[in-house]
Amino acid sequence: MNIFKKILGDRDIELLIGKQLRTGVVTASCIALLGGIFYLVQQGAASVPDYSQFKGEGAEYTSFRGIFHGVATGSATEFIQLGVLVLLATPILRIFFSLLAFALEKDRLYVLITTLVLGIILFSMFGGLKI
């Protein structure tokens, strides 16, 4: 642990977190852009779905399995959803990095606080909140 701290230092960890956030957003936008172009080429001429009535998306857009399955079969809309997943993962990953940073500083109180925040988010991801 101490070796890491000497190499990185506090300030550098913060900068690393900042870079990670930007990389996440840029990656997500690139995926969304590619998927979007692909989607427009495939279905651009079709008429717009009726968004004024809420139906809710199906499993292909709302679950890891559905999205990855769609990406594997080359479907543009699932590719866009993959970009959405990367975007959602970006701030969550940032908390992981902060947790690491506080652990390196041996700041127990903040390791606890950060774990709590991470726990709440993971709970909302996997806690069966899909009603």
Place this chain on the structure above:
Amino acid sequence: MNILIFSLILLAGAYVAGLLGSLTGLGGGVILIPLLTLVFHVDIRYAIGVALLASIANSSGAATAYIKEGITNIRLGMFLEIATTAGAVGGALLAIFTPVNTIAILLGVVLIFSAAMTIRKKHEHAEQTGSKLSYLLKLNSSYPTPTGEVSYKLKNVAGGFGIMLIAGVLSGLLGIGSGALKVLAMDSTMRIPFKVSTTTSNFMIGVTAAASAVVYLQRGYIDPGMAFPVVLGVLGGAFTGARLLTFINARTLRIIFCAAITFVALEMIYNGLNHQF
């Protein structure tokens, strides 16, 4: 209308929302929901889904610059995120049982409040005595200014935490960053200098929005056909806005936009009261 034209119009609209959000300091999401519902007649639930994405993109994209300058108080942000994420998950659950018209009315009220918040007098004074909790939680810090490092201390930490809980619930319920409430909690309650509260609030918005967005994604609120033009448009607009802010004095612009947004908010409330959603 075919999908190509719809996507291009939506891209342009999202760009304007991102631009206005950045110039007014309201954030892209708040402007996006009225745009999608009132102009494009999109169901408010789809609008909430993509607006959350816009908030995450905006917040994460801007955080890099702020962290580099060393203004953001990361400890404070993390501590308050306990309140905002817990609130956001609660809000996203509450959304199932809340009628859409009530959501529209609430959004209108929050929009007016946010507009008023952006043009009020800002708290710039750095307090030198903190509350007990601020020492216990190591929240007191310092930030760089042109005249050197200024240290500040926090008051009423528990009160700020409470307001953050409400900000989180609203964020989860309405799909917005609720930056205005976050700044209110830090600025007026905990007496933090304005620059620190703004940047720390921005730092928190992404995490808060992600906490409720994972629920909304699973509930089918996020449509790929709308997600890509909205995310790209808002990011582009916010980027342009940040560039423009260094050239122009945004004060007058801000007042004009805030007045315009108040009218939009009144229309949301009016339509909500007439059960138009």
